[in-house]
Amino acid sequence: MSLEKPSTPTDIGVTEDGIDYDALAELLGGHVLDREQHINAEGFVIRPDEVQQVLSTLKEEAGFDHCACVTAQEYDDRYESIYHLRKYDDPTQELSVVVPSPKDDPHNESAARVYDTASWHEREAYDLVGIDYDDHPDLRRILLPETWQGHPLSQDFNQDQPQIVTLRENANPLQEDKRSEDDPDTMFVNIGPHHPATHGVLHVKTVLDGEQVADVDPDIGYLHRCEEQMCEHGTYRHQIMPYPDRWDYSGAGIINEWAYARAAEDLADIEVPEYAQIIRTMSAELCRITGHMLALGTFALDVFGDFTAIFQYAFRDREVVQNILEDLTGQRLMFNYLRLGGVAWDLPEPREEFFEKVRDFLDDLPYKLEEYHDLITGNEIFQMRCVDTGNLSPETVKAYGATGPVARGSGVDYDLRRDDPYGYYDELDWNVVTESGCDNFSRVLVRMREVEESARIIEQCIDLLEQWPEDDREIQANVPRTLRPDPDEEIYRAVEGAKGELGIYIRSDGTDKPARFKIRSPCFSNLQTLPEMVQGEYIPDMVASLGSLDIILGEVDR
Amino acid sequence: MQSAPLPETLAELAGLNPDSTPVMIVMSLIGAALIGSLMMTNTALAGPWAKRKITAAFTDRIAVDRIGPFGLLIIAADSVRLLSKELIIPDGVDRPAWDLAPLLIASSALLGFAVIPMGSGLHLADPEVGLAYVFATASIASVGLVMAGYASNNKYSFLGGLRAVAQNVAYEIPLILTGASVVIFAGSLQMSEIVAAQSQTLVGPIPSWYAFVNPFAFVLFMIANLAEVGRNPFDIPEAPTEIVAGYQTEYSSVYFVLIYLGEFIHIFLGGAIIATIFLGGPAGPGPAALGIVWFLIKIWGVFLFTQWARSAVPRVRIDQLIEIGWKGMLVLSLANLLLTAVIVGVVA
Numbered sequence: 001m002s003l004e005k006p007s008t009p010t011d012i013g014v015t016e017d018g019i020d021y022d023a024l025a026e027l028l029g030g031h032v033l034d035r036e037q038h039i040n041a042e043g044f045v046i047r048p049d050e051v052q053q054v055l056s057t058l059k060e061e062a063g064f065d066h067c068a069c070v071t072a073q074e075y076d077d078r079y080e081s082i083y084h085l086r087k088y089d090d091p092t093q094e095l096s097v098v099v100p101s102p103k104d105d106p107h108n109e110s111a112a113r114v115y116d117t118a119s120w121h122e123r124e125a126y127d128l129v130g131i132d133y134d135d136h137p138d139l140r141r142i143l144l145p146e147t148w149q150g151h152p153l154s155q156d157f158n159q160d161q162p163q164i165v166t167l168r169e170n171a172n173p174l175q176e177d178k179r180s181e182d183d184p185d186t187m188f189v190n191i192g193p194h195h196p197a198t199h200g201v202l203h204v205k206t207v208l209d210g211e212q213v214a215d216v217d218p219d220i221g222y223l224h225r226c227e228e229q230m231c232e233h234g235t236y237r238h239q240i241m242p243y244p245d246r247w248d249y250s251g252a253g254i255i256n257e258w259a260y261a262r263a264a265e266d267l268a269d270i271e272v273p274e275y276a277q278i279i280r281t282m283s284a285e286l287c288r289i290t291g292h293m294l295a296l297g298t299f300a301l302d303v304f305g306d307f308t309a310i311f312q313y314a315f316r317d318r319e320v321v322q323n324i325l326e327d328l329t330g331q332r333l334m335f336n337y338l339r340l341g342g343v344a345w346d347l348p349e350p351r352e353e354f355f356e357k358v359r360d361f362l363d364d365l366p367y368k369l370e371e372y373h374d375l376i377t378g379n380e381i382f383q384m385r386c387v388d389t390g391n392l393s394p395e396t397v398k399a400y401g402a403t404g405p406v407a408r409g410s411g412v413d414y415d416l417r418r419d420d421p422y423g424y425y426d427e428l429d430w431n432v433v434t435e436s437g438c439d440n441f442s443r444v445l446v447r448m449r450e451v452e453e454s455a456r457i458i459e460q461c462i463d464l465l466e467q468w469p470e471d472d473r474e475i476q477a478n479v480p481r482t483l484r485p486d487p488d489e490e491i492y493r494a495v496e497g498a499k500g501e502l503g504i505y506i507r508s509d510g511t512d513k514p515a516r517f518k519i520r521s522p523c524f525s526n527l528q529t530l531p532e533m534v535q536g537e538y539i540p541d542m543v544a545s546l547g548s549l550d551i552i553l554g555e556v557d558r
Numbered sequence: 559m560q561s562a563p564l565p566e567t568l569a570e571l572a573g574l575n576p577d578s579t580p581v582m583i584v585m586s587l588i589g590a591a592l593i594g595s596l597m598m599t600n601t602a603l604a605g606p607w608a609k610r611k612i613t614a615a616f617t618d619r620i621a622v623d624r625i626g627p628f629g630l631l632i633i634a635a636d637s638v639r640l641l642s643k644e645l646i647i648p649d650g651v652d653r654p655a656w657d658l659a660p661l662l663i664a665s666s667a668l669l670g671f672a673v674i675p676m677g678s679g680l681h682l683a684d685p686e687v688g689l690a691y692v693f694a695t696a697s698i699a700s701v702g703l704v705m706a707g708y709a710s711n712n713k714y715s716f717l718g719g720l721r722a723v724a725q726n727v728a729y730e731i732p733l734i735l736t737g738a739s740v741v742i743f744a745g746s747l748q749m750s751e752i753v754a755a756q757s758q759t760l761v762g763p764i765p766s767w768y769a770f771v772n773p774f775a776f777v778l779f780m781i782a783n784l785a786e787v788g789r790n791p792f793d794i795p796e797a798p799t800e801i802v803a804g805y806q807t808e809y810s811s812v813y814f815v816l817i818y819l820g821e822f823i824h825i826f827l828g829g830a831i832i833a834t835i836f837l838g839g840p841a842g843p844g845p846a847a848l849g850i851v852w853f854l855i856k857i858w859g860v861f862l863f864t865q866w867a868r869s870a871v872p873r874v875r876i877d878q879l880i881e882i883g884w885k886g887m888l889v890l891s892l893a894n895l896l897l898t899a900v901i902v903g904v905v906a
Binding site for chain 1: 613616617618619713714717790791793797798799800801802868869870871872873874875876877878
């Protein structure tokens, strides 16, 4: 499907202290029309009809194998698509490829033939912004219904005109007994939007051949809440921070907040005090544990089939973490704890009690994990079900931009906490967990082992916080009440969310609100791998594979 | 142990002539109503209350405890709730079949109890083909499952119905073959004979129940029985996370209650068969009048086992299930049958 050749990527433009964009520009020669300075990387402006050529050169000869995100936006005089490229080996090597297209007829060449992951990203750009992508394999709306009029993030869209899409108007999936055209023996089944195994409102259009899956097409967008647009209407300083909690609502809210905080702080050049960074690191890892516990519990639910012991055990133990987070933030789910330049407040008093509570949890955790291993990973039937099902090769992982435990379960050693350090992670002693099984079992195992690593991080943070001198507990940097970053600055920054690379792209326009706010959701990219994983598998394995991807529909649809 | 069948006892109690056919018909009906009510009571206890409590205990929860002592009145509350729900009849269902399926599922399992000797004189009939009859009635439920799955006009139901057939065919053969090995031991299909054959002691205080005489057959039978009643790891025909609820997806209100009831009676029937042919039926310490108590303890034990499996064991995949059934269980049960026949032939 891609123009990929079996060649080893070379190190063009790689130097000791970062990336040499001149060398890259030389590689592309006359294709580079202009060079923009984004905060995270340089942006090469290229012609809209040379996208495939430029990107495949960059992918094969310069080693940019990770197309993290595609951002589309409309300016007063043009449309623009930005391809945020990075490397799986070293994500600090970044490059933005900026593709302007004319205002009256916005279209440019699709990148989906170079990076499979661009397929969905470009569909979203087409859906929300209205750019046409030539040579795209399947350019349909993705988040909004097929019958939607206009593109909501384009400038001439009438925001005040309500649009009601009735079931009658939208394609009614029950109308006909759709069968795959080339095989009359197959049966079309709608799995979802309401189905016990879809973990939210996901609609998987499935074609079955007996019990086996002949074709799947995930249909998303049922939970689309215009998060990007809402963030564009909020001020940097305070109004945006509550929204990230609502993306990945598996309990991983503080990590989402950090994604926004990291992007906005780098954009406005805010330095976060060390003490606050440690609190952030600790709370983010607590959140990761709640997220992984939920993933483990619901995966067990998919494989065991009912709300059985393991689901309840996972929730029982997750409850302990939630109580700790409640003590810390005052909230159990929508934390709103981080602030630009720090955190909302210091650890709860009395501090000793808080430390003791966390330590109790950390002390119990090994026994609980052992219990999980007895019940889940040690169970022969569980192994029968999960080993060697839902196979996802490292190549597919990279082609689809999958990250997080999904990538690490396929042996792709990619973790932004280590590779693109932020917070206090590089000062602490912990390991990135990878498994090479590439199957459902590996993904579950990665999450379970990551819980152990998170516990290690939390323990070190607790030690540091306990010893921190009392007069130096600075939780908040000096940040102006109204934040107005310089106009026309662009930044893409990502953190390692519970599900993978959670990135934020912000473009400033000199006001106190972002001109463009784009969320790169790890679940969105991870879900794209589903059809690759389940082709020819049995229905139960499809359900298990979907569970092992650990998608949160709130983050997929945003 | 041997006691007169229940209708005769009833006729004697009423002072009527046990030789007259009309009297016996009436008394049999009364006896059947008694046995049926007893099993329904057990089911009522198990479905809305005990199942919740047991699962809760396995999963660190409390479950129903608001209404009545230990939440027992939830049984009444649930009955009212379920019966007062709207019966939704989807478009395009195959009416007579769709309506009959829940009845068939619920009643077929109940039929089996007619020949089960429950002790304390609770034994409705004792035909010479007792065991064959029980297996036959238990299998009628499969027809109900297919009817429900096929008539519902729903693809999930359809898949569930097909899975139910595949599973029942794959596991009933090992089930019956293993049951047949017991018949070889006892030398009779008659339930009372099978129970009587287990009344000796094996070694010391251990009774010669067939579970102790041939533990291998007992384990095989327990596993096949799990598949027969459709509980984890073999709850594939329902598989909520895969095919929503399988054959029962489209059923609501009373029809749902009937299917649910049928499932529980089926579990108890499985328990009753196991108790009778492997655990000495109503045998236990104390006077023979306590037989029914021991019998109920045994079938509740089997029920507890199914709930345990449901809470702790993952579900196998449909192809793995068929593989286990045809390549594993069938071969093992056949070997068990042959070995038993040889041993019994040589020893006796």
